[in-house]
Amino acid sequence: xxxxxxxxxxxxxxxxxxxxxxxxxxxxxxxxxxxxxxxxxxxxxxxxxxxxxxxxxxxxxxxxxxxxxxxxxxxxxxxxxxxxxxxxxxxxxxxxxxxxxxxxxxxxxxxxxxxxxxxxxxxxxxxxxxxxxxxxxxxxxxxxxxxxxxxxxxxxxxxxx
Numbered sequence: 001x002x003x004x005x006x007x008x009x010x011x012x013x014x015x016x017x018x019x020x021x022x023x024x025x026x027x028x029x030x031x032x033x034x035x036x037x038x039x040x041x042x043x044x045x046x047x048x049x050x051x052x053x054x055x056x057x058x059x060x061x062x063x064x065x066x067x068x069x070x071x072x073x074x075x076x077x078x079x080x081x082x083x084x085x086x087x088x089x090x091x092x093x094x095x096x097x098x099x100x101x102x103x104x105x106x107x108x109x110x111x112x113x114x115x116x117x118x119x120x121x122x123x124x125x126x127x128x129x130x131x132x133x134x135x136x137x138x139x140x141x142x143x144x145x146x147x148x149x150x151x152x153x154x155x156x157x158x159x160x161x
Contacts, residue, residue, distance in 0.1 A: 031069075032104065032112070032157065034062040038072040046075050050150055057154045067107060073153075074101040075146060080138075083123060090128045096141050097121040100149040104157070112160065118152045120145045 035054065039047050050073060051061060062068045078097035085092040099119045104112040124141050126134050 030058075032071075033058075033060040034068040035059050036062050036065040036068040036070045038065075038070050040072065040074055042073060042075060046146060049146060053147075053150045053154060057158070069107055069112070070105045072101075072103050072105070075099075075149065076101070077142065078119075092126045092128060093123055094126055095121055095123050096138065096145060098142065098145040098149060100146075100153055102153055113156070116153075116156065118149050118156075120148050120152070 037047065037050065037054075042050070055061060076099050078099060081095045081097070083093040083095050097119065098121075099117055101115060101117050102113065103115050106112050122141050122145055124137055126137060
């Protein structure tokens, strides 16, 4: 029992000695707090995803735009593009693209970030022999794109120091 504890302590000290530290999400700049999300055309699931990730990164969200900075966010799915298809295997390679537009307006009405655009894409294989799985595959890929775009946005907000 003591040997296990000593080994754990030894490896923990070795990791910290080499400079390794666990890092969470990029931290949102304290000057952005409190922050009001202007949802606009966001779907409820998208808004919840954005709220969760902003809170995890240190944002203090407020339900009122009075006395708070405002972040305007718009997620847009761009047209899917067929990259390749095979008549032999009945598989298509499709590129999904999505962009996130955001801007941050301070409490005083000044732009901290004017219209920023982030774009992400992913290539997925769709099996035409299993058309029922298409929608599920596409939805999973879109959710992954949304998460990456939101993380990229938070990273940009965190670099504003």
